[in-house]
Amino acid sequence: MGVIGAVLQVIAVAVGSPLLLGLMRQVRARLEGRAGAGVLQPWRDLRKLMRKEAITPRGTGWVFRAAPLLLAGTALVVAAVVPLVTTASPLDGVADLFAVTALLALGSVALALGALDTGTAFGGMGASREMTVLALVEPTILVSTFALSIRVGSTSLGSIVTATVEDPLSVISPVSVLAAAALAIVTIAETGRIPVDNPSTHLELTMIHEAMVLEYAGPDLALIEWASAMRLSVLLGLLSSLFFPLGIAGAGAGVLALPLSVITLVLKVGLLGVLLSAGEVFMAKLRLFRVPELLAGSFLLALLAVGASFFLA
Amino acid sequence: MTDAMYVQLLDLACGAFLLTGVLVLWRRELSAIVWLFALEGVALTALIVVLGVWQADLELILVGLGVGALRAGLLPYLMRRALVASGAGRETQPLVNVATSLLVAAVLAMLAYAVSQPLVRLSPTPATQAVPIALTVLLIGFFVLVTRRRALSQLVGFLLMDNAITATAFLTTSGVPLVVELGISLDLLLAVLVLQVLTTRMRAAFGGTDLDELRELHD
Numbered sequence: 001m002g003v004i005g006a007v008l009q010v011i012a013v014a015v016g017s018p019l020l021l022g023l024m025r026q027v028r029a030r031l032e033g034r035a036g037a038g039v040l041q042p043w044r045d046l047r048k049l050m051r052k053e054a055i056t057p058r059g060t061g062w063v064f065r066a067a068p069l070l071l072a073g074t075a076l077v078v079a080a081v082v083p084l085v086t087t088a089s090p091l092d093g094v095a096d097l098f099a100v101t102a103l104l105a106l107g108s109v110a111l112a113l114g115a116l117d118t119g120t121a122f123g124g125m126g127a128s129r130e131m132t133v134l135a136l137v138e139p140t141i142l143v144s145t146f147a148l149s150i151r152v153g154s155t156s157l158g159s160i161v162t163a164t165v166e167d168p169l170s171v172i173s174p175v176s177v178l179a180a181a182a183l184a185i186v187t188i189a190e191t192g193r194i195p196v197d198n199p200s201t202h203l204e205l206t207m208i209h210e211a212m213v214l215e216y217a218g219p220d221l222a223l224i225e226w227a228s229a230m231r232l233s234v235l236l237g238l239l240s241s242l243f244f245p246l247g248i249a250g251a252g253a254g255v256l257a258l259p260l261s262v263i264t265l266v267l268k269v270g271l272l273g274v275l276l277s278a279g280e281v282f283m284a285k286l287r288l289f290r291v292p293e294l295l296a297g298s299f300l301l302a303l304l305a306v307g308a309s310f311f312l313a
Numbered sequence: 314m315t316d317a318m319y320v321q322l323l324d325l326a327c328g329a330f331l332l333t334g335v336l337v338l339w340r341r342e343l344s345a346i347v348w349l350f351a352l353e354g355v356a357l358t359a360l361i362v363v364l365g366v367w368q369a370d371l372e373l374i375l376v377g378l379g380v381g382a383l384r385a386g387l388l389p390y391l392m393r394r395a396l397v398a399s400g401a402g403r404e405t406q407p408l409v410n411v412a413t414s415l416l417v418a419a420v421l422a423m424l425a426y427a428v429s430q431p432l433v434r435l436s437p438t439p440a441t442q443a444v445p446i447a448l449t450v451l452l453i454g455f456f457v458l459v460t461r462r463r464a465l466s467q468l469v470g471f472l473l474m475d476n477a478i479t480a481t482a483f484l485t486t487s488g489v490p491l492v493v494e495l496g497i498s499l500d501l502l503l504a505v506l507v508l509q510v511l512t513t514r515m516r517a518a519f520g521g522t523d524l525d526e527l528r529e530l531h532d
Contacts, residue, residue, distance in 0.1 A: 172321060174328020181332075296412040297339050303419045304331060304449075307426060311445045312324045 005086030005249060005258055012262050013079035013237070016269075017229035018042035020236075023270060024277035031281045042229065049222035057215050060117050067114025068216065068223040074107035075230040083161045084237040085261045086249040092158040097145040100157065100238075104190070105138050107227065115212035126211025129288065133189055133196065133208065136295035140186045140302045144179040147305035148242060151175070157238075164245045171243055174312065178305035180243050185298035187239055189291070191232040194280040196291055233269055236276075240268040314366060320439045322363045327443040329356035330480060334450040334473055337457060338414050343465050347392045350469050353450075354385030357476055361483050364440065376494050383498050384476060388505055395509045396465060399516055408460045421452040432485070440484045447484060451477035464512045468505065475501055 022039040029036030056064060081095045081103075089095065112130050115123035149155045151170065152163040164171060189196040192209040199209065213224050241248060247264030249257040286294060314322075333353035337346055358381030365373030407414065425448035433441050454473030461467050479497070482489050 169321070172325065174324050174331070177325075177328055178332065293339070293410075293412045293415070296415040300335060300415045300419045301332075304335065304422055307422050307449075308324075308328060308331070308446070311426060312327070312439075312442055 001255055001258075002086060002088040002090050002092075004255065005261075006080050006089040006091060008258055008262055009082075009085040009089070010076060010080045012085065012265060013230055013233055014076065014226075016266060017233040018046060018226065020233050020269060020273050021229045024273045027274050027277045028281055031278060042225070046222045046226055049225070050219050052218035054218045054220060056220075057118055059119065060215075064114045064117040064215075065220075067110045067117075068220045068227070070110035071107040072223045072227040072230075074103045074110075075227040075234065078103050079230060079234050081157075082234055082238050083158045083241055083248060084234075084265050085258060087158045087162050087165075088250065089158070092156065095157045097142065097149065097155050097157055101138055101141050101145075104141070104231065105134065107231070108134050108190075111212055111224070115215070118215040120215060122211045122214050126208060126214075129208045130212060133291065133295065136292060136299055137186050137190050140182055140295065140299045141190075143299070143306055144182040144186070144302035145242070147175050147179045147302065147309050150306070150309045157242075161241050161245045161248060162250060164242070165248060165250060168245075175305050175309040176243060178301045178308060180239070182298040182302035182305065183239055183242070185294060185301075187235045188276070189295060189298075191228070191235060193232075193276065195283050195286045196294070198285050233273075236269045236272045237265060240265075240272060244268065319363065319367045323360065323367075323439055323443065326356055326360040326363055327446045329353075330360060330476075331446045331449060334453050334477070335415075335418055337469060337473065338418055338453060339411060341411070343396055343463065344393070346466055346469050347389050347396060350392070350472060351385050351389035353473070353476055354381060354383075354389070357381070357384060357480055360480060364483060372491060376489070376491060380479065380494070380498065383502065384472075387502070388472060391505055391509055392465060392468065395512055399465070399512065406462065408462065414456065414460060417456060418449075418453055421456065422449045425449040425452055444481060444484050447477045447480040449477075450480070464508065464515065468508050471504070472501070 019039055019042070021042045022037075025041070026036040026039055078100055080089070081091050081100060083089065083092075083095060108130060112127040112134075115127040115130075117123075145157070145160070146155070148160050152160050154160070170176070188194075192199055197208040209228070213221065216224055246268075247261050249261045330353060333349050333356060337349050337353075340346055340349065358377050361377030361380060362374055365371070365377055409417065422445075426445045429445045429448050432444055435441070451474055454470050454475075454477055457470030457473060458467055459470075461470060475497075479494075
């Protein structure tokens with residue numbers, strides 16, 4: 001039962017995340033008055049890229065080639081570990097928030113190293129910007145989830161979600177509100193959405209993520225795009241599981257609970273994605289100098305959440 | 314009102330109080346700062362009213378509503394009028410940049426928690442346990458007061474401090490006497506009115522309210 005849940009979870013994330021991206025682009029297009037390319041377009045792009053010849057720039061080494069694999073691998077492991085469909089996953093022992101954050105950071109660092117390996121100006125610039133963002137993002141994820149784990153007395157994501165399922169009203173507390181705000185800002189920053197980064201730009205002054213993947217082509221690029229989409233859906237899923245854990249199959253639930261929980265997961269993540277992209281239409285990208293301000297703000301919120309969980313305990 | 318619900322509502326009000334206080338550090342537009350101050354007044358009102366309902370004390374509820382009318386209604390209104398008259402929309406350059414001041418606020422929160430521990434230990438009720446939050450807002454208000462340049466945002470810092478003092482008073486004692494609260498509120502109103510006149514005069518004399526530029530003596 002737990003194994004089936006974990007497998008379902010990975011499949012849902014792997015298949016669904018490009019669709020989520022397509023949905024978000026479609027919503028954005030419609031709100032801007034364009035027709036949009038359709039929800040399936042990211043999958044079509046991936047298929048097109050997969051058919052191309054794998055080429056690497058001259059002078060790059062194994063770091064460049066390993067980066068997409070590492071990024072996709074960590075994203076898949078995180079998708080299997082985080083409680084999205086079931087809390088009774090056999091990997092629950094490693095569903096520790098430190099492990100999950102470290103895995104996410106490992107993927108980002110691998111991509112930044114790959115970008116540095118090309119030796120181009122853009123790659124270095126993108127890597128340095130990514131590290132600037134990462135330095136404030138990772139502690140914020142850690143601290144904000146830590147604030148939630150104090151109430152439960154365990155840093156396992158599974159037990160945090162289980163405790164929230166048992167007592168849904170405990171979400172309405174300043175600790176959760178502050179942590180939710182911090183985690184939402186960080187999710188936007190980590191996945192490179194507006195207002196931190198513009199995912200659809202190719203303008204060198206503004207891009208962070210795009211600058212790092214400029215040198216990739218063919219299947220490697222497809223892997224990176226797919227992994228980025230998976231990270232987005234995993235983080236949105238984590239946000240929804242931590243603060244709105246409705247429909248997640250617990251340890252005692254039967255096999256029948258699993259399809260239902262997949263459906264609720266898709267609905268929740270889809271709704272969050274629609275909200276996010278609808279918000280993006282009305283926002284402009286922040287200047288790069290203002291990004292640390294935003295992230296320092298979210299770090300402060302996370303720290304206050306931890307503080308509040310001690311103050312008001 | 315049940316016991317658990319009282320604690321939850323009180324905590325929520327305190328959380329909103331803290332959040333609006335912190336966000337004042339984050340925003341640069343003066344109009345947004347005034348809005349946040351008004352929201353904080355609402356949170357303070359909610360806090361006092363929750364305490365009043367819990368203690369079934371009509372006078373406390375009325376005091377809370379009066380405090381709300383003053384801090385969420387009248388003072389923001391006066392400040393917004395001063396803002397419209399001055400036309401300057403932005404806190405141009407705080408002495409400490411925004412990212413650093415946010416991190417300083419984190420340190421101040423820790424300091425407030427450490428300092429208020431003995432106070433909480435005297436009588437650990439849900440209300441006194443929220444005292445660190447009020448002290449955090451007090452320190453943040455002081456920080457705003459000393460690091461901002463515009464007269465209006467310094468005024469907001471001063472009023473944040475006063476909000477926090479009121480919150481501390483209501484959280485530690487079970488209600489301040491009406492006369493005392495009335496006196497404080499009138500003092501506050503007077504201070505804002507005087508400062509409003511002062512900023513108008515300053516602008517007439519110097520053309521701006523950036524206090525750092527007031528180095529020379531004028532006739």
